[in-house]
Amino acid sequence: MNDLQSFDTILEVELSGKLAHFRKFYTNASSLTYNIPPRTGICGLVASILKLPRDSYYNTLNSANLGVAIALPPGAEFRKQFFTTNYVGDDKCINNVSQHKQCRLELLMPAVGKELAWIVYLGYKQGCDADLDSLEERIVSQNLGFDVYLGQRQFRAGIRLLNKYSAADMKVVAVSDYVDSVIDKDRVKDIDTSSFRINVERIPLEQALETKGKQSFRKSVRFADVVIETTGMRLTGEFSDLIELENETKTRIAFL
Numbered sequence: 001m002n003d004l005q006s007f008d009t010i011l012e013v014e015l016s017g018k019l020a021h022f023r024k025f026y027t028n029a030s031s032l033t034y035n036i037p038p039r040t041g042i043c044g045l046v047a048s049i050l051k052l053p054r055d056s057y058y059n060t061l062n063s064a065n066l067g068v069a070i071a072l073p074p075g076a077e078f079r080k081q082f083f084t085t086n087y088v089g090d091d092k093c094i095n096n097v098s099q100h101k102q103c104r105l106e107l108l109m110p111a112v113g114k115e116l117a118w119i120v121y122l123g124y125k126q127g128c129d130a131d132l133d134s135l136e137e138r139i140v141s142q143n144l145g146f147d148v149y150l151g152q153r154q155f156r157a158g159i160r161l162l163n164k165y166s167a168a169d170m171k172v173v174a175v176s177d178y179v180d181s182v183i184d185k186d187r188v189k190d191i192d193t194s195s196f197r198i199n200v201e202r203i204p205l206e207q208a209l210e211t212k213g214k215q216s217f218r219k220s221v222r223f224a225d226v227v228i229e230t231t232g233m234r235l236t237g238e239f240s241d242l243i244e245l246e247n248e249t250k251t252r253i254a255f256l
Contacts, residue, residue, distance in 0.1 A: 007067050007123035008167040010245065011136055014073075015045075016117040017157040020108040020150035025204055025220060030104040033080065033151070035228055036182060038203040039068045039256045040220065041151060042120060049138050049159075050131045051145035055218055058207050060129060063222075067123030069243075069253035071181040072232035077111040108150075116150070119162070121181070121253050123243075136164065169246040176252050179239045183254040185225040191237035198235075199228045205256050224256060 015037070022034040022041055037045070043066065047057040059065075085105045110116045124132045138144065139161050148157040175189075185200060204220035229235050242252040 006064070006125060007170075008125050009123065009136075010067070010165040010170060010243070011122045011139070011161060012163040012165070012245075013120050013122065013139060014117060014160050014162055015120050015148070015150075015157055016115045016159075017150045017155055018110070018115060019155045020116055020157075021105060021155065022108070022151040024201075026202075030082075031106060033106045033108050034201055034203055035078075035108070035199055035230060036070050036072070036118060036201075036203075036226075037120075037151070039063075039070075039205045040203075040207050042068045042070070042122075043207075045148050045157075045159075046122065046135065048146040048148060049144050050135065052131065055209050055216070058209060058218070060131065062206055063255070065124060065129060066132065067121070067255040069121040069123075069181045069255050071119040071121075071253065072228070072230065073117050073119055074232040076117070076230065076232040077114060078116055079109050079111065080106055081109055082106050119181075121255075123255060136161065163245075163247065165245050171244050173242045173244050173252060174240060176239045176242045176244075178234050178236050178252060179242060179254055180234050180249075180251045181253040182226050182228045182256070183235075183239060184256060185227050187240045187254060188227055189238035189240065191227070191235060196233055196235060197230045199230055200225055201228060202226075226256065 022037050024032045024034060043057065043061040046061060052060065082104050085103055108116055126133060139159055148159050149155055150157045202223055202225050204223055206222040207218050208221045209216055210219045242254050245251045
């Protein structure tokens, strides 16, 4: 977990698109999706914008260097629907139906006439990493490196900068009576469940590269049960270790 006072810059960005699939780590034959992009997915998206090679960024974008908070915009509305997809081992099997492996794929879809959208807060310290220092300019200029996607490469995404906060625009709130982002359940002391639509999902937060013999593979090394208000409303209750941002609504967020 990052030191909440270690960041002097927070970028507030909107991530949006038509379709998304953020695969739950415990699914196999039927690929289920999270309601939000997990922290690991946001790190992959940032790495793609910065053009960092695959599997090279796990230390650079760990929670000590990059704070990630995720919120749904007020009035958020989405649905989930299953589709059946055919997977093949290689191009030689494309015309051989007997070699196809079918898998049910659950997609996040927006309400009619809308787009999927999330508000993502990215915290870091200026001057500590040249790649992160260039993130704001890349988003503003739409120089998005390898581009951005919502979980899989076929689901193209848009990203835009909404606000930038300096150290003077943020403060640590040890105990809060509200929160505007998703939050680790361990930091929830009490919550008003009567007026909200709440989901709790176990999501991966950080990854590392593990080597066994001559093989290297990525492995999730930190998880959390995350409380999500699925319509984007401000949750009330008692919450710990938040960051308050200096804006009209005094937004309070929880880094994952």
